[in-house]
Every structure is written in structure tokens, then in C-alpha cells.
Amino acid sequence: MKLSTRSTYGMRAMLELALAVGQGPVMVREIADRQHLPATYLEQLMVLLRKAGLVSATRGAHGGYALAREPRDITVAEIIAVLEGPLELVDCPSGAGCCGQPEVCALCDVWDDAGKTLTAFFQSMTLASLAERQRAKCAAPVLMYAI
Amino acid sequence: MKLSTRSTYGMRAMLELALAVGQGPVMVREIADRQHLPATYLEQLMVLLRKAGLVSATRGAHGGYALAREPRDITVAEIIAVLEGPLELVDCPSGAGCCGQPEVCALCDVWDDAGKTLTAFFQSMTLASLAERQRAKCAAPVLMYAI
DNA sequence: GCGAATCCCTATTATACCGGTCTGGTGAAT
DNA sequence: ATTCACCAGACCGGTATAATAGGGATTCGC
Numbered sequence: 018m019k020l021s022t023r024s025t026y027g028m029r030a031m032l033e034l035a036l037a038v039g040q041g042p043v044m045v046r047e048i049a050d051r052q053h054l055p056a057t058y059l060e061q062l063m064v065l066l067r068k069a070g071l072v073s074a075t076r077g078a079h080g081g082y083a084l085a086r087e088p089r090d091i092t093v094a095e096i097i098a099v100l101e102g103p104l105e106l107v108d109c110p111s112g113a114g115c116c117g118q119p120e121v122c123a124l125c126d127v128w129d130d131a132g133k134t135l136t137a138f139f140q141s142m143t144l145a146s147l148a149e150r151q152r153a154k155c156a157a158p159v160l161m162y163a164i
Numbered sequence: 165m166k167l168s169t170r171s172t173y174g175m176r177a178m179l180e181l182a183l184a185v186g187q188g189p190v191m192v193r194e195i196a197d198r199q200h201l202p203a204t205y206l207e208q209l210m211v212l213l214r215k216a217g218l219v220s221a222t223r224g225a226h227g228g229y230a231l232a233r234e235p236r237d238i239t240v241a242e243i244i245a246v247l248e249g250p251l252e253l254v255d256c257p258s259g260a261g262c263c264g265q266p267e268v269c270a271l272c273d274v275w276d277d278a279g280k281t282l283t284a285f286f287q288s289m290t291l292a293s294l295a296e297r298q299r300a301k302c303a304a305p306v307l308m309y310a311i
Numbered sequence: 312g313c314g315a316a317t318c319c320c321t322a323t324t325a326t327a328c329c330g331g332t333c334t335g336g337t338g339a340a341t
Numbered sequence: 342a343t344t345c346a347c348c349a350g351a352c353c354g355g356t357a358t359a360a361t362a363g364g365g366a367t368t369c370g371c
Contacts, residue, residue, distance in 0.1 A: 018244075020165055020253045020275070021358065028271055044317070058360055064319065077368020078316040093274065097165075106167045123298040124175055127240065128167070131285055138281050142274065151270040169330065191346070205331055211348065224339025225345040312371100319366070326359085337348070 023100040026054050027062045031096055034072065035088045035148040042074075042081030062100060069099040088148055094139035104139070105132045170247040173201050174209045178243055181219065182235045182295040189221075189228030209247060216246040235295055241286035251286070252279045 029052045037043050045063055049056035063082055066072045073085040084091065097104065107128045176199045184190050192210055196203035210229055213219045220232045231238065244251065254275045 018165070018167055018171075018248050018251055018253070019255060023358085024165075025254055025271070025275075028274075032271065046317085055360060057362080060318075061320090061360095067318095074318060075368085076316095076318045076366075079369065080317050080367085082318090101165050104165055106165070107172055108166060121298075121301045123294050123301055124172070124179065126297070127175075127289065127294070128172070131282060134285050135278060135282060138278055147270050147274070150273070151268075154268045154270055168328095193346085202331060204333080207347075208331095208349090214347095221347060222339080223337080223345090223347050226340070227338090227346050229347090314369100314371090316369080317367085320364090322362085322364105324359100324361075327357095329354105329356085331353085331355105333350105333352080335349090335351105338346090340345080341343090 018106075020097070021101060023062055024097045026052075026059060027066060027096055027100045028093065029054065030059060030063065031066070031071070031084075031091070031144060032147055032151060034082060034084050035091075035144040036151065038084055038088060038148075042079075042083045044081040047081070065099055066096070069095075071096065071099065084144070087145070089143050089145035091144045092140050093142040093144075093147070094136055097139060103132075104136045105129075106135075165253075167244070168248060170209055171244045173199075173206060174213060174243055174247045175240065176201065177206060177210065177229075178213070178218070178231075178238070178291060179294055179298060181229060181231050182238075182291040183298065185231055185235060185295075189226075189230045191228040194228070212246055213243070216242075218242060218246065231291070234292070236290050236292035238291045239287050240289045240291075240294070241283055244286060250279075251283045252276075 030048050033048045033051060034043060045060050046056055048054070049059050063072065063074070067074050067082070067085075071085055071091060072082045074080065074082050094104075105128070107125075109125055109128065177195050180195045180198060181190060192207050193203055195201070196206050210219065210221070214221050214229070214232075218232055218238060219229045221227065221229050241251075252275070254272075
């Protein structure tokens with residue numbers, strides 16, 4: 018029950034872009050360096066995010082990526098949906114798989130509700146709010162160390 | 165982001181046991197047949213559930229498994245925790261992995277909160293409530309079919 | 312125009328985990 | 342004693358994820 022690295026890498030990249038909004042496009046290489054991610058791998062993810070309309074790319078020298086929309090209009094749920102697929106906890110392709118008789122299966126409801134709960138959580142969370150939290154954390158870094 | 169079959173298989177088995185409470189031990193074979201699960205695989209899961217103290221086994225002829233506690237005192241969260249591990253969405257072993265600097269990483273908080281949300285959801289859900297829902301569904305089966 | 316920089320795309324590989332089987336052992340009931 | 346059922350562990354194959362490699366397309370600066 019872990020998120021794949023695709024989502025987490027992608028989110029880290031998107032957060033970088035959110036923090037750099039208004040400063041022109043950011044190179045994949047730059048993001049990868051700052052976040053310590055494999056650059057060529059991240060490239061693939063960025064292409065997916067572009068195709069999904071979440072970022073825009075400018076090619077050529079001094080190119081890079083930028084958010085395609087306002088940070089406040091991009092939710093974490095969207096990003097995860099692109100990189101991870103829908104947040105369904107079980108493969109129950111509309112009634113077929115699962116337990117065989119989903120109409121009378123109380124568990125199907127549970128898995129479904131759980132997925133919806135998660136989705137709602139991530140939908141309530143935008144890049145803007147995330148960026149703000151990040152900025153706050155960096156502005157007031159933790160000065161207490163464990164002894 | 166799928167639950168492994170371990171959790172879903174295990175839940176289905178536990179629900180069977182909850183529905184058969186007070187009727188003596190139930191054989192693994194019986195559960196597997198009713199739920200169409202691979203018997204030998206389910207056996208492994210039942211052992212884990214026993215070691216975790218969620219079910220009790222009686223060996224020998226006419227043996228089988230039964231819930232070790234009242235259905236209302238067993239939450240879905242517990243069962244999943246045994247079979248799936250803790251509900252953490254990312255591997256962030258208390259600060260080390262993740263992004264490298266979890267103290268100043270807004271995302272770590274997000275993943276953490278999401279895991280807690282899920283856990284809370286599953287904790288609010290007991291075998292008793294599940295069994296009740298299941299019984300209700302079976303008593304009033306769906307009679308409307310899509311045309 | 313030329314070349315460098317950067318995104319774009321596809322193919323390939325390796326590793327780990329998951330789902331599952333098989334074999335043999337242990338304890339209880341008849 | 343025999344049978345039934347849980348117990349324990351090794352073992353194995355498929356698949357998806359994570360990552361690499363390499364060659365193209367597009368734009369900028371000169």
C-alpha cells in the first residue's frame with residue numbers, strides 16, 4: 018500500500034515549479050538536481066504531466082517546464098491521478114473482478130469508500146497551499162535537534 | 165496504489181468468520197471454497213492473523229479457525245495492519261529516506277496525513293458493523309438489473 | 312545558418328515483490 | 342493408529358516498477 022515513486026517524484030517536481038512560478042521555465046535537470054532525482058526518469062514523468070495539461074513545456078535552449086495553470090487550480094489529486102492512475106484500493110473493474118458478486122459484497126463498498134476518502138483528502142489540497150506550507154517551513158526552520 | 169490481495173483475501177476470510185461466529189471453528193478449506201480463494205495461500209494468511217491474536221485455531225480433526233475476540237472489537241485497520249503493514253503511503257523511515265530533509269519538506273506532512281486519514285477510516289469500521297451490512301445486503305438482494 | 316541546449320520519444324534492462332505451489336511436520340480427535 | 346487439519350518453510354514464476362540508453366525534434370544565441 019505504498020504510492021509509487023512516480024507520484025512522489027512528480028509531486029516534488031510540481032512543488033518545485035510552484036515555488037518558481039513567475040520565474041520562467043525550469044529545466045528538468047535543475048529540478049532533478051535540487052530534488053536528487055534521476056533526471057532521465059523525471060523527464061518521462063514531466064512528459065506525462067504535460068500531456069495531461071498540468072505543465073507547459075518550452076523547447077530549445079533556455080527551455081524548461083512551468084505550471085500550465087495557477088497553483089491554486091492544481092490539486093494533488095490531479096497530479097497523482099496522472100502518474101498513479103485512479104485511487105482505487107482494489108481492482109474491481111466495475112463489478113467483474115473483486116469478489117465475483119459485488120452486488121452483495123459489503124467489502125466492495127468499504128474499499129470504494131476508502132478510495133473516495135483518500136481522493137477527497139488529496140482534492141482538498143492545492144499546489145498553492147502546499148507551496149505556502151513549504152515556504153513557511155523554510156522560513157522558520159527547525160532549530161531543535163534531538164540530543 | 166492498490167491494496168495487496170493479502171488484505172482483501174484476509175478481510176474476506178475474517179468476514180466469513182464473523183458471520184459464522186458461535187458456530188464453532190471454520191476450516192480454511194471451507195472459507196477458501198466459499199470465497200473462491202486459493203486454499204494453501206489463505207492458510208499462510210490465517211497463520212499471520214493467528215500470530216497477531218485476531219483469530220484462534222483449533223488443530224486436529226474438526227478443527228478450524230474462529231475469531232479470537234468479539235467482532236465489535238476487531239477493526240478493519242487491525243486486520244490490514246497485520247497483512248499489509250502500516251498504512252504509510254511512502255517509505256519515509258522516521259525521517260531518513262523520503263526527500264532527504266524531512267524537517268523542511270511539506271510533502272512528508274501530506275503523505276503522513278493521508279496515511280492517518282486512511283487509518284482513521286479503517287479504524288472506525290469493525291467486523292461487527294461489516295457483518296451487519298453484509299447480512300442486510302444478502303437479505304435484500306438487488307433485484308434491479310441494468311437493461 | 313550553425314551549433315548548443317533542451318525537450319521528446321522509444322526501447323531495453325534489472326530488480327523486487329507479489330501471488331501462488333509444494334513438501335513435510337505437528338497436534339488433536341475418533 | 343489413523344485421519345484430519347493446522348503449521349512452517351522453501352521455492353518459483355510473472356509482472357510492474359524504477360531506471361538507463363540513445364537517438365530525434367525544436368528553439369535560442371551567435
